[in-house]
Amino acid sequence: AQKITQTQPGMFVQEKEAVTLDCTYDTSDQSYGLFWYKQPSSGEMIFLIYQGSYDEQNATEGRYSLNFQKARKSANLVISASQLGDSAMYFCAMREGRFLGNQFYFGTGTSLTVIP
């Protein structure tokens, strides 16, 4: 089974609107971390936001928030007030277990296009 599933290969959003990028994960560990990365067309991978499995509150970082639903094993990224610069590929990732040297698992990514 895939550890991280991103079911939306491509998404479109109007500028200034909010958009939700879906991510579901699969783990039997109680302790894990969830991460979102952005990859613009220039190629670099940019860390956006983190959610720990024991965090009771949803993570927020500026216009990014993570809608964490533990029972559903979902960690959706919400981008509010979309900007043209948000057009990029977005990857969801997970690190299982307590050992911080553990492997990261990445999803296949969602391509987001912001329309003016």
Added chain:
Amino acid sequence: DSGVTQTPKHLITATGQRVTLRCSPRSGDLSVYWYQQSLDQGLQFLIQYYNGEERAKGNILERFSAQQFPDLHSELNLSSLELGDSALYFCASSPGTGLGNQPQHFGDGTRLSIL
């Protein structure tokens, strides 16, 4: 600037050749990860090292090998290159200790083109 340095940025070579990609992790990071990103295959995990030891192995071909040195820099060796090896190769690092919210930080990648 992520603090992860990858060299070279671009590499053009021919089929059958061998190349070495180099990665210097962020200062203090113990874990180094290598990924291959092709146009049609997304981000593929190749291999991970933690403090000099191989920690996890992904879809790494037998023609590929890697190592992490005592100073924690890492090298990815690709041999008997094929056209299908053309891709963007990323190195990432993470602390491996400390708080659980430590992400991987990625280098800018090495773009390998096989002619």
